[in-house]
Amino acid sequence: MSKLESLYHDVLSELGEDVEREGLLDTPKRAAKAMQFLTSGYDMDLQEVVNGAVFTSDNDEMVVVQGIEFYSLCEHHTLPFLGRCHIGYLPSGKVLGLSKFARIVDMFARRLQIQENMTKQIADAVIEATDCRGVGVIVEAQHMCMMMRGVQKQNSMMRTSVMRGAFREDQATRQEFMGLIDKA
Ligand SMILES: Nc1nc2c(ncn2[C@@H]2O[C@H](COP(=O)(O)OP(=O)(O)OP(=O)(O)O)[C@@H](O)[C@H]2O)c(=O)[nH]1
Numbered sequence: 001m002s003k004l005e006s007l008y009h010d011v012l013s014e015l016g017e018d019v020e021r022e023g024l025l026d027t028p029k030r031a032a033k034a035m036q037f038l039t040s041g042y043d044m045d046l047q048e049v050v051n052g053a054v055f056t057s058d059n060d061e062m063v064v065v066q067g068i069e070f071y072s073l074c075e076h077h078t079l080p081f082l083g084r085c086h087i088g089y090l091p092s093g094k095v096l097g098l099s100k101f102a103r104i105v106d107m108f109a110r111r112l113q114i115q116e117n118m119t120k121q122i123a124d125a126v127i128e129a130t131d132c133r134g135v136g137v138i139v140e141a142q143h144m145c146m147m148m149r150g151v152q153k154q155n156s157m158m159r160t161s162v163m164r165g166a167f168r169e170d171q172a173t174r175q176e177f178m179g180l181i182d183k184a
């Protein structure tokens with residue numbers, strides 16, 4: 001039994017469960033495996049995630065990839081928060097492979113997070129990968145720690161945004177981004 005499995009075994013036992021009952025026999029192993037997957041983003045680095053999929057392009061118009069779903073864990077309660085991420089950027093000679101936006105989102109979602117930091121990390125990663133003229137990232141999410149427990153509010157949504165470069169400095173660029181997302 002790995003250290004993590006053994007710790008899950010103890011948690012179940014402390015919660016008053018009979019860890020010998022059939023349904024729980026493999027639970028420490030499953031829970032450890034699940035948590036390792038849900039935090040696997042710590043083992044990834046941007047270069048590996050992008051895998052060279054940055055292509056030369058003379059298209060310098062805005063590119064928007066929207067509705068990338070993600071599942072993360074809040075660092076305060078280790079409960080899920082989940083939602084969608086929208087990314088827009090203004091390329092500067094290089095475009096990023098489409099799937100890599102989703103991979104970048106997962107790289108930062110699969111960690112213990114707060115939504116604000118995750119949003120910023122995604123924006124910084126897109127800039128690092130593409131040297132783009134600007135990026136906008138919007139994340140909309142529901143937090144289980146606020147729904148299943150605590151204040152138990154089922155309909156609130158947290159929206160965070162990070163704007164960099166032209167998205168921050170130029171109102172028209174920001175408007176174009178928001179307009180493209182609103183059409184969803
Ligand atoms: N800003 C921000 N807050 C978060 C996020 N995820 C969880 N939280 C909040 O983190 C806070 C932790 O507050 P505490 O008072 O220390 O913990 P708590 O007693 O469990 O708080 P309650 O949830 O109010 O019961 C709560 O207000 C959560 O709603 C996040 O991604 N961003």
Ligand SMILES: [Zn+2]
Pocket residue numbers: 074075076077078079143145146
């Ligand atoms: Zn929480």
